[in-house]
Amino acid sequence: MDTLSFLLEGFQTALQPHNLLFAFIGVLIGTAVGVLPGIGPMSGVALLIPVTASMTAGLSPEQAAASSIILLAGVYYGAMYGGSTTSILLNTPGESSSVVTTLDGYQMARQGRAGAALAIAAIGSFVAGIVSLIGLVLLAEPLSNVALKFGPAEYFSLMLLGLAAVSGLAGKSMTKAWIMTVFGLLLSTIGLDNVSGVARFTYNISYLYGGLEFLTVAVGLFALGEVFKSILHNEMNDGDIAKIGRILPTKSDLKESAGPIARGSLLGFFIGVLPGAGATLASFFSYILEKKISKHPEKFGQGTIAGVAAPESANNGASGGAMIPLLTLGIPGSGTTAILMGALIMYNVQPGPLLFDEHPAVAWGLIASMFIGNVMLLILNMPLVKLFAKIIQTPTKYLLPLIIAISIFGVYAVQVTTFDVFLLLAFGLLGYWLAEHDYPLAPLVLGLVLGPMIENNMRRALTASNGDYLVFVEKPISLVLLVIALLWIAVPFFMKLRGKTVIVNEDM
C-alpha cells in the first residue's frame, strides 16, 4: 500500500497547474521533435535543458527539479509518439526507433489508410506507455531496496556493467564504441577532483576548474552536430506527404492489432529495462516476433496493421522501461536517459536507490506526470495529427539557424560565459565528425555522466580495502556483475567471430 500512497502524492505534485503546463509543453515539443526528421530525442532533450533551467529559475530547487524533469521526460516519450508520423506519411522515419514502422506504415498510407495507421500507432503507444508505467511503479521500490544494500565495490561493478552493455551494443564497431566510452570518462576527470580538491588537467584556465559542463558537451555533440550535418549534407525535407483521411480505426483494425500491441508493449518494456538495448532494438524485435507468429507472414511489408501496431508499442514500452534502471539504480541505459540523468544531477538530484527516499516529489511526481502525459499525447495525436503533419513542412532553411541560435542562447543563459559558447561550437564540430565516421556518441555522454561516480566508488572501495584491487572480485555481488559485464562484451565478439551477424543499436 505504501507504493500507492506515494503514487497519490506523486499525482499531487504532477497535478499542480504549473507542472501540468510543463508536462504539456514537454509532450508537445516532444511530438514536434519526433515529427521533425533531423532532430532526435537526444538533441531535443539536450536542447531543452537550458531552456527549462531558465523557466524554472523562480522555483525552489526541489520543485524546479521536478518540473524540469517532467518536461524533459515528456520530450523523451513524446518523441516516440511523433516518430511514427513521418514514417507513415513520408516513408522517412523521424527517429531511428521508427525505422521499422515505415515498412508497413507507408504501405498503408499508399492504400489510403494513413489515418488508421496513425491512430493505431497512437493507441499502441498509449497502451505501451501505461503498461511500462505500471511496471515502473511495481518494480521501483523493490529494485531500489536491493540496490541500497550495494557498497562502493558493487556500485563500481554495476556501473561498469552499464558501460559494457551500452558500448557492446552501440554502433558498428565495438572498438569505436569503447574509445568513445573511455574518451567520455577521461573528459569527466577534467576539473577539481571531488575527493582531494586537486586540480586536474585544468592548466590554470579558471573556466575548467568546475569541469566540462555536461550541458555544453551534450548540446554541442547532439544538437549542433546534427545541424552541422544537415547543412553540410544539404538535407532538405521534400517529398510528398500522403493524405491522412479517416482517423478513427475500424473495429477489425482494432481487433487485428490488439494482440500485437499487447505483445509489443511487454517485449518493449523488458528490452527497455536492459541497459544498452533501447527503443530501436525493441521495435525491431517486436516486428520480427509478429512476423514469426503471424498466420499471414507474407502480409508484412504490404501494409498490415500489425506491422505498425507492434513496433510502435514496443518503442514506447522501451522508453518507459528505460526509466527503471535510471531512477532506481542511477544507471542510464541509453544516450537519452544519460542526458536526463545529467539534467537531474544539474539540479543536485542524484538518481539512484536513494532518489525515492530523498526526493520523493521528484521521483513519484515524474512517474505520475508520465501517466498524465500519455493521456495528453493520445489526445494530441488522434485529432490533432493533421496539424502535426504540417510541422513536417517547416522549412529547414529557417529551422537550422534557429537551432544554432537556441543552442547558443541556452548555453550562455546557464553558464554566462562565452568560453562555454566556444566550447559548444567545438563540440558541435567534434560531434559531427565523430558521428559521420561511425563513432557512436551515446557512450561518450554516458562516460561523461557516470565518470565521477565510477571514480568515487572505485576510490572508496579501494580505500576500504587498503588499496587491494581484488576487492572487486572478492565480493560476490560485485563478481557476478563483473562476469555479466564481461559476457556482455565477449558473447557478441565470439558471435561475430563465428560469422553471425549481431544486431546493434545504430542510434540510441
Place this chain on the structure above:
Amino acid sequence: MNKTADRIAAVAFLALGALFMVESLRISKSAYGSAVGPNVFPFLLGLVLVFLSIKLLLETRRYSEATSEKQARQYKKFLVIFIAAIFYAGLLEMVGYVITTFLFLVIGFQTMEKGALWKSIALAASFSLGVYGLYVKLLQGTLPSWPIWFQ
C-alpha cells in the same frame, strides 16, 4: 568505413591517451585518508585509451578500399554559418544579445537560401527580441542586452 579518417582518429586518440597518462603523473599522488590518489583513475583510463587506439589502428588494415563514395558537401554554406557563429559568440558580450542574434540569424537564413530578405529580417527580429523580452524582462534572466558603448 573510412580508412584514412579512422587512422587519423586512432592516432589522435593514441596521442590523447598518452597525454592524459603523462599529465596524470604530474598530479599529486597522495590523498589524505585515501589509499588511491587523484592520479590513478585518469592514468588507467589513458592506458586503456592507448590500447584501444592501437586496436583500432590494427583494425584499419583490414578495411576494404572500395568504400569511397564522394558525396557533394555544402562546405561553403557550412563555413559561412560556422564563422558567423564564431563571430556571434565572440561579439555577444560586447555588442549585446539582440543585435548579434539578429545579425547571425539574417546571415544564417540568407546563407541557407537566398531571397525573401524581408521575411528573414522579420523572423530574425522577432526571435531575438522575443527571446530577449521573455527571458530578460519576464523571467529576470541575465543576457548582455545592448552594446556596451550605449550604456
